[in-house]
Amino acid sequence: MHHHPIVAHLSVAAAGNDAIKENVMKQMLIAGAVLLALAACTGQKPASTDAGTAAPAPAPGASAEAGAKDAFPVILQAAGNEPFWAVRVDGAKLDYSTPETQASPRHFEGARAVQDGLLVVQGGEGADGFRLTLQRAECSDGMSDLKHPFTAEFVLGKDTFKGCARDPSVPVEAP
Structure with a gap:
């Protein structure tokens, strides 16, 4: 049985789409695992109690939304x-x-x-x-x-x- 060229092309494209979908799913799973691992880490070192290595002060005028921390409740x-x-x-x-x-x-x-x-x-x-x-x-x-x-x-x-x-x-x- 001979298929019309458009039908043959759609069959090849559909088969290719399955391979693409599988590849995208693998990449999404890997990216999700990486994000989950990063979420478990804060990436911040604990604050030192040694006066010589105190954390730098926030920039003057820095707002709470910009990540500045102060000793007052938000x-x-x-x-x-x-x-x-x-x-x-x-x-x-x-x-x-x-x-x-x-x-x-x-x-x-x-x-x-x-x-x-x-x-x-x-x-x-x-x-x-x-x-x-x-x-x-x-x-x-x-x-x-x-x-x-x-x-x-x-x-x-x-x-x-x-x-x-x-x-x-x-x-x-x-x-």
């Missing part, structure tokens, strides 16, 4: 009263709210850096300029007598708000 909650305000920190992103704006907080994104032991998240300009500064020092909000591990100052445009901050995943100790 997610923090800052708040104050008279007037009541709150800022949720997630890396270099801030959500600012007041009792009137809780349903739709203002969102800011800036640069996160540690300067002289203070965590500073800042950005924007003019009326939209903001700076949140946190210092590791015991703080009481003045109303609940709860102790928080950080003092907070939030500057938005010309307004300055003072309060306390904490890692929201850590319970606050009662007095």
Whole structure:
């Protein structure tokens, strides 16, 4: 039986496709195994406790998203009263709210850096300029007598708000 040339060509192409598919599957399995092996390794050496071989400091102005590490939690909650305000920190992103704006907080994104032991998240300009500064020092909000591990100052445009901050995943100790 004689096949039409197109049918013969399709049969050869189909047979070739099976060989290609098999080769691609083998390559994908090998690549998957390599990726799995790499995922098991971080490729990072443990931090040295020897002062002479300390890890280099992050570049000035480096943000948390850029891989910079600091000793402050990535997610923090800052708040104050008279007037009541709150800022949720997630890396270099801030959500600012007041009792009137809780349903739709203002969102800011800036640069996160540690300067002289203070965590500073800042950005924007003019009326939209903001700076949140946190210092590791015991703080009481003045109303609940709860102790928080950080003092907070939030500057938005010309307004300055003072309060306390904490890692929201850590319970606050009662007095």
